[in-house]
Amino acid sequence: MKNLPRYLAISTLFLSSLFYAFSSYAEPLGEQVDSIIESKTIDQxxxxxxxxxxxxxxxxxxxxxxxxxxxxxxxxxxxxxxxxxxxxxxxxxxxxxxxxxxxxxx
CATH class of the missing domain: 1.10.150.320 (Photosystem II 12 kDa extrinsic protein)
Known part of the structure; x- marks a missing residue:
């Protein structure tokens, strides 16, 4: 359960990367995951x-x-x-x- 936020972030990024796969504006997937994980705040x-x-x-x-x-x-x-x-x-x-x-x- 404690890995759920990371799983959700990775899943979201995977779907986003499919959408932007052919876009010249897409960042490398690894940088996107790191950015989301760093900005994630813990609720409780x-x-x-x-x-x-x-x-x-x-x-x-x-x-x-x-x-x-x-x-x-x-x-x-x-x-x-x-x-x-x-x-x-x-x-x-x-x-x-x-x-x-x-x-x-x-």
């Missing part, structure tokens, strides 16, 4: 499953150090039972929750 991040790298990459105001603290907290105390519980992690405050409203899921 599961704080009970995401790696530190995924947390840092997809959440606003969360660098790798804070992301590691989130994972360490989760490993020590078990899964988060609410989004608000993130504030118990050192360095995570209400502003980070506000900046990621709608992205954070359990």
């Amino acid at each position: 991040v599961n704080i009970n499953q995401a790696s530190a790298e995924d947390l840092a990459k997809n959440l606003n105001g969360i660098g790798l150090n804070k992301a590691k603290k989130i994972v360490e907290y989760r490993e020590k105390f078990g899964p988060f039972v609410s989004i608000e519980q993130l504030k118990e992690v050192s360095g995570i405050g209400q502003s980070i929750l506000d900046n990621n409203a709608g992205k954070l899921i359990l």
Whole structure:
């Protein structure tokens, strides 16, 4: 399921490339895939499953150090039972929750 966005991007580009196959304006397929993947935004991040790298990459105001603290907290105390519980992690405050409203899921 986590590869679905990449699959959809590649499928879309494949169909687009067929349409533009004879056009002199077509970019190489590899460049189109890379461009779409780079511009893709993550809609939601599961704080009970995401790696530190995924947390840092997809959440606003969360660098790798804070992301590691989130994972360490989760490993020590078990899964988060609410989004608000993130504030118990050192360095995570209400502003980070506000900046990621709608992205954070359990």
